[in-house]
Amino acid sequence: MTNDRRPLIWHLYPALLLVALLALLAVSWLAVTSVRGFYVQQVEEDLAARAYLLQAKIVELLPVAAQSRDQAGAAVVPPPPAVGAGGTLAALRAYCREAGRGAGTRITVVAPDGLVLADSEQSPEEMENHGGRPEIIAALAGNQGSDMRFSASVLYDTMYVAIPLQRDGAVVGVLRTAIPLTAVDEALAEIQRRLAASGLLIALLVVVAAWFVARRLSRPLEEMRAGAERFAAGDFAGRIAEQGAAELAALARAMNRMAGQLDRRLKTIDNQRNQLQAVFCSMADGVLTVDEQERVVELNQAGAELLAVDAEKIRGQNIRVALRNSGLQQLVSQVLRAGEPVEGEFTLLDQRGRELFCRARGARLAELTDGGSGAVLVISDVTRLRRLENLRRDFVANVSHELKTPITSIEGFAETLLDGALEEPDEARRFTAIILQQSRRLHAIVEDLLALSRLEQEGGRPAVPLQELPLLETIRAAVQICAHRARERGMPVAIESPENLRAPINPALLEQAVVNLVDNAVKYAPEGSPITIGAEEDAAEVRIMVRDQGPGIPAAALPRLFERFYRVDKGRSARMGGTGLGLAIVKHIAQAHGGRVDVTSQPGQGSVFTLHLPKKPAVSRSPNETLTEG
Numbered sequence: 001m002t003n004d005r006r007p008l009i010w011h012l013y014p015a016l017l018l019v020a021l022l023a024l025l026a027v028s029w030l031a032v033t034s035v036r037g038f039y040v041q042q043v044e045e046d047l048a049a050r051a052y053l054l055q056a057k058i059v060e061l062l063p064v065a066a067q068s069r070d071q072a073g074a075a076v077v078p079p080p081p082a083v084g085a086g087g088t089l090a091a092l093r094a095y096c097r098e099a100g101r102g103a104g105t106r107i108t109v110v111a112p113d114g115l116v117l118a119d120s121e122q123s124p125e126e127m128e129n130h131g132g133r134p135e136i137i138a139a140l141a142g143n144q145g146s147d148m149r150f151s152a153s154v155l156y157d158t159m160y161v162a163i164p165l166q167r168d169g170a171v172v173g174v175l176r177t178a179i180p181l182t183a184v185d186e187a188l189a190e191i192q193r194r195l196a197a198s199g200l201l202i203a204l205l206v207v208v209a210a211w212f213v214a215r216r217l218s219r220p221l222e223e224m225r226a227g228a229e230r231f232a233a234g235d236f237a238g239r240i241a242e243q244g245a246a247e248l249a250a251l252a253r254a255m256n257r258m259a260g261q262l263d264r265r266l267k268t269i270d271n272q273r274n275q276l277q278a279v280f281c282s283m284a285d286g287v288l289t290v291d292e293q294e295r296v297v298e299l300n301q302a303g304a305e306l307l308a309v310d311a312e313k314i315r316g317q318n319i320r321v322a323l324r325n326s327g328l329q330q331l332v333s334q335v336l337r338a339g340e341p342v343e344g345e346f347t348l349l350d351q352r353g354r355e356l357f358c359r360a361r362g363a364r365l366a367e368l369t370d371g372g373s374g375a376v377l378v379i380s381d382v383t384r385l386r387r388l389e390n391l392r393r394d395f396v397a398n399v400s401h402e403l404k405t406p407i408t409s410i411e412g413f414a415e416t417l418l419d420g421a422l423e424e425p426d427e428a429r430r431f432t433a434i435i436l437q438q439s440r441r442l443h444a445i446v447e448d449l450l451a452l453s454r455l456e457q458e459g460g461r462p463a464v465p466l467q468e469l470p471l472l473e474t475i476r477a478a479v480q481i482c483a484h485r486a487r488e489r490g491m492p493v494a495i496e497s498p499e500n501l502r503a504p505i506n507p508a509l510l511e512q513a514v515v516n517l518v519d520n521a522v523k524y525a526p527e528g529s530p531i532t533i534g535a536e537e538d539a540a541e542v543r544i545m546v547r548d549q550g551p552g553i554p555a556a557a558l559p560r561l562f563e564r565f566y567r568v569d570k571g572r573s574a575r576m577g578g579t580g581l582g583l584a585i586v587k588h589i590a591q592a593h594g595g596r597v598d599v600t601s602q603p604g605q606g607s608v609f610t611l612h613l614p615k616k617p618a619v620s621r622s623p624n625e626t627l628t629e630g
């Protein structure tokens with residue numbers, strides 16, 4: 001019955017109907033048989049009574065020598081009427097006909113040899129010998145006999161009762177009364193009709209009863225179904241009414257308990273998911289999850305920004321389509337194949353075409369989607385770290401290199417002196433002068449490095465002490481320092497500045513910055529070309545510009561110009577005694593003033609270095625950044 005989808009009523013109705021009808025059938029069968037038995041008995045008694053009523057008259061009318069001797073013939077001609085103690089055959093026959101009509105009963109008189117002597121409905125000549133009929137045999141034996149059988153003459157079930165006709169204690173014939181059972185059967189048919197009608201009524205009643213029972217059973221079931229559907233849809237607000245039969249109420253209770261637990265668990269899961277989602281979204285690192293087929297399942301905000309994709313758009317896409325980065329694709333495949341966590345690096349190009357270094361750590365996820373596994377990758381942008389590492393490495397290499405040159409030369413000349421050059425005063429003087437020069441250079445480098453590191457330290461602290469002072473004095477002092485070399489190279493230095501410009505400055509540092517800029521102009525611009533130092537102001541800042549007509553700086557070199565030890569033309573700068581620290585110092589001094597330095601330059605057209613000094617400086621640079629970025 002597991003696949004029987006009929007409504008409940010159709011399960012109940014046939015069974016109920018069958019039981020009711022079987023009961024009805026049993027009752028009808030019992031009723032019909034007993035009623036028929038009763039009727040038949042009644043009819044039999046009735047027939048016997050009539051026979052006994054007629055008995056005396058018939059015996060009187062029965063001719064004495066009534067029995068025929070001829071037992072062989074079927075239709076025996078009755079013997080001629082005998083006259084004697086009895087009556088005549090004709091009188092007997094007439095009486096039988098009359099009495100039969102009057103009583104509505106067939107009356108037959110049979111001789112002891114079975115020959116029919118008289119019959120109320122048929123002529124005895126046409127009737128066969130009745131000696132073999134069971135009721136006749138019984139009556140001839142002196143008893144009352146009866147039988148019920150189909151009568152060929154009336155074409156109906158007929159009841160026969162026969163009694164012996166006795167004269168002087170001897171059986172001289174048999175009187176038989178008979179009546180067709182039509183009346184009985186009619187009465188029975190009536191009973192059956194009524195039973196059929198009540199059967200129909202019962203079937204109807206059973207429908208109603210089955211409907212009520214089915215409804216009583218199915219209503220709680222229906223409510224439970226609706227409740228279960230609500231639960232399945234995640235609506236745990238309502239509960240199922242615990243009603244109906246004990247089993248149904250228990251089922252409803254169990255379902256309510258289940259719903260309660262489901263509700264609690266789902267809420268817990270929800271909370272956990274929200275927490276995870278919050279962590280996932282707020283992570284600074286990118287988090288990428290993929291399924292077994294390398295399709296994107298989830299990518300957080302940081303990841304989307306890093307990989308420059310729209311997380312919503314690429315969800316469900318294969319990473320080979322969604323993230324066009326072979327390094328990352330290989331990593332994902334590797335994670336999916338490997339059982340244990342995998343680490344690797346790859347590079348990306350950001351929107352501006354700069355190379356980004358990424359490090360990713362990946363692990364397999366056993367149950368990512370329904371039944372499917374996948375992988376999760378945490379991607380960090382290590383570009384800055386990389387750059388800082390490179391800077392440090394370069395810095396150390398550069399410092400060593402810069403120190404090595406003067407040290408080697410000092411070492412070399414000192415050895416030469418010791419090897420005998422001391423004896424030749426001219427040589428000795430020349431070599432000692434070189435040693436002194438190289439020592440000064442070493443000194444200068446160390447001084448510069450110290451100045452830088454001082455600036456870095458101060459940059460992060462409560463700022464370098466600044467005073468509101470006129471700029472022109474400081475600019476003039478700086479130019480004064482460079483004047484000698486400029487004169488040597490025949491380069492006029494002009495100052496174009498309003499007299500009364502003031503700004504919060506540290507005069508010693510600012511002087512150093514301007515000296516470095518002017519020194520560069522003197523060094524790198526051709527002999528005789530003019531140098532201008534301008535100053536101007538607006539509402540927010542004061543600007544000092546150092547302009548030359550030198551070779552300019554190629555665009556490719558501009559981004560790195562202010563890095564420590566960076567030189568555009570290494571050989572040339574070195575020849576001029578440059579270490580590449582000058583502009584780095586200028587940059588730090590500008591920052592110590594809360595400002596900045598920039599340069600506009602085109603090769604062959606000279607350069608303009610501008611110091612921007614804010615009137616209300618807010619120094620907010622962290623020492624870490626200054627330490628490493630030149």
Ligand SMILES: Nc1ncnc2c1ncn2[C@@H]1O[C@H](COP(=O)(O)OP(=O)(O)OP(=O)(O)O)[C@@H](O)[C@H]1O
Binds near residue numbers: 520574580581583
């Ligand atoms: N006015 C300029 N015109 C052309 N190139 C310049 C100019 N100023 C600086 N440069 C280039 O920038 C580089 C860096 O300059 P920076 O002042 O930092 O170092 P340097 O002059 O080589 O050494 P120093 O530490 O003695 O100043 C120089 O080597 C030079 O190639």
Ligand SMILES: [Mg+2]
Binds near residue numbers: 520
């Ligand atoms: Mg310089």
